[in-house]
Amino acid sequence: MYANGKDLVSAKRVFDMCCVEDVVCWNAMIDGYVKYSEMELAKLVFERMVFRDVVSWNTMINGYALVGSIEEAKRLFDEMPERNVVSWNSMLAGYVKCGDVEGAHGIFYKMPRRDVVSWNAMLACYAQSGKSNEAMELFNEMQGLGVKPTEATVVSLSSACGHLGALDQGASLHAYISEHKIGLTTIVGTALVDMYARCGSISLATEVFYSIELKDVLTWNTIITGMAMHGHAAEALRLFKEMQEAGVCPDDITFVAVLSACSHAGMVDEGRRFLACMSNLYGIDPKVEHYGCVIDLLSRAGLLVEAVELIERMPMEPNSSAWGALLGGCRIHGNIEVGELVGKHLVNIQPHHSGRYVLLSNIYAAAKRWDDARKVRKQMKTKGVTKVPGVSVIELNGNMHRFLSGDKSHPESYNIYRKWSEISAKLRGVLGYSPDTVQVLFDIEEEEKEHALSIHSEKLAIAFGFLHLAPEDTIRIVKNLRVCRDCHDVSKLISKVYDREIIVRDRNRFHHFKNGRCSCMDYW
Structure with a gap:
């Protein structure tokens, strides 16, 4: 009782009166210390025990796992005279907490018996590590063995579907939740809102949001973030107001979502106002x-001087993301002077971040300073830094198809390239489209630049979509x-000429292409 109530001193006083044979009492004392990460004190009690049962061992293993001491947990696990499923789950949870996917996988498949906690832990491990395909495969295996999912199961799977952008699989999961009477709790509902938003269906995310009976601050933050990602800034700000009217106080995450919405929509005055009022009106110090x-x-809006001034007067050291935002603004607006200084600074503080080299190189190339661009690329090569390849993924019948720039590994590559040539020819014939070769920042001939643009990964994915989806399908x-400007322009043209809706989620936001327009209003 005392240990559960945080009064470890009183708990220790009662414990000292217990006899050595009272294993329950000893276990309770260990558990009290473990709950408050006092592992050295827990160890002292454990080592003094004359009689230990499996609970004693499990509590210690779980304690070491919780504080990240995986080696200590493993040592005790190996020494245990007998193990039960809780012992294995405690060890598995330790690997999950440490982000050790390989270790978790090893333990999971060695388990003589697994319960739903085991499956949920492994699913969470995959989902948190970005291994969403593995999470979906594991769920299929789980279903095949007749293991009944819980709330934790569907939360992990929702995260995996959202990470992949797998709307069909996400919708199937939602249907599964409804069919198996898994309650739409605040946690499950919020996970579904996040999943639908990240899969490109903000309308379904909104529908689920308003069906959640009890909405906490995380639920509101999730829908506001979703609106921001989709470029619906006015709706994000309306929800921010509605949230407060519902009696839910915004937190620091809420303001990240609101300011992100302002950024994606170029709402400079509103962004300034929200930053200024955080501390005064809401008692939240800006981070x-x-x-x-x-x-x-400010950088996207071309207010680079004001952006630099804000960096200089920040009450904390600006991080790489802040400098990166400024560098991105310099690229958009062609400010070579500031861009060069910021780019060199970023390369120094993040010497293994390929994006910093690429952006600086591109700024030089856009200014036709080819020698400087080559020097940056050479610096990358010398340091062993490789550029992250562009990858586009499209879902078809629940399966994810992956394309890289210039990719010919797909079994349907011949038909995909032929379809893209057909689309490109129609765009040229109907609208006089010609590739925006300014976007290919290499010192090569125009014809070569056109070819380089024609094989970007999202264009291959679009061609694949044309081959397999009905004309009315998004x-x-x-x-x-x-997404590069040429691919952005091409997607707008395709949506107009073919009357097709195209939704692209890139690194920063969503682009909804319809009737020759994009939801970002060309502001990204």
Whole structure:
């Protein structure tokens, strides 16, 4: 009782009166110390025990796992005279907490018996590590063995679907939740809102949001963040107001979402106002993330001098994201002077971040300073830094199809390239489209630049979508990098000429292409 109530001193006083044979009492004392991460004290009690049962061992293993001492947990696990499923789950949880996917996988498949806690832990491990395909495969295995999912199961799977942008699989999961009478609790509902928003269906995210009976601050933050990602800034700000009217107080995450919405929509005055009122009206001191959002907003809007001034007067050291936002603004607005200084600074503080080299190189190349661009690329090579390849993913019948720039590994590559040539020819014939070769920042001939643009990964994914989806179906693509201007322009043209809706999630936001327009209003 005392241990559970945080009064460890009183708990120890009662414990000292217990006899050595009272294993329950000893276990309770160990558990009390473990709950408050007092592992050295727990160890002293454990080592004094004359009689230990499996609970004693499990409590210690769980304690070491919780504080990240995986080696100590493993040592005790190996020494245990007998193990039960809790012992294995405690060890598994330790690997999950440390982010050791390989260790967790090893323990999971060695388990003589697994319960739903085991499956949920492994699913969470995959989902948290970005191994969403593995999470979906594991769920299929779990279903095949007849293991009944719990709330934790569907939360992990929702996260995996959202990470992949797998709307079909996410919708199937939602249907599964309804069919199996898994309650739409605040946690499950919030996970579904996040999943639908990240899969490109903000309308379904909104529908689920308003069906959640009890909405906490995380629920509101999730829908506001979703609106920001989709470029619906006015709706994000309306929800921010509605949240407060519902009696839910915003937190620091809420303001990151609101400021992000302002940034994506170029709402400079509103962004300035929200940053200024955080402390005065809401008692929340702005953190580096909030300043970073406003620096991004100012930089995108071309207010580079004001962005630099904000960096200089921040009450904390600006992080790499803040500097990166400024560098991105320099690229958009062609400010070579500031861009060069910021780019060199970022390369120094993040010497293994390929994006910093690429952006600086591109700024030089856009200014036709080819020698400087080559020097940056050479510096990358010397340091062994490799550029992150552009990857686009499209879902078809619950399966994810992956494309890289110039990719010919897909079994349907011949038909995909032929379809893209057909689309490109129609765009040229109907609208006089010609590739924006300014976007290919290499010192090569125009014809070569046109070819380089024609094989970007999202164009291959669009062609694949044309081959397999009905004309009325939306083409949904997830890309790991920022979409380039030529691919953005092409997607707008395709949506107009073919009357097709295309939704692209890039590294920063969503782009909804319809009737020749994009939801970002060309502001990204």
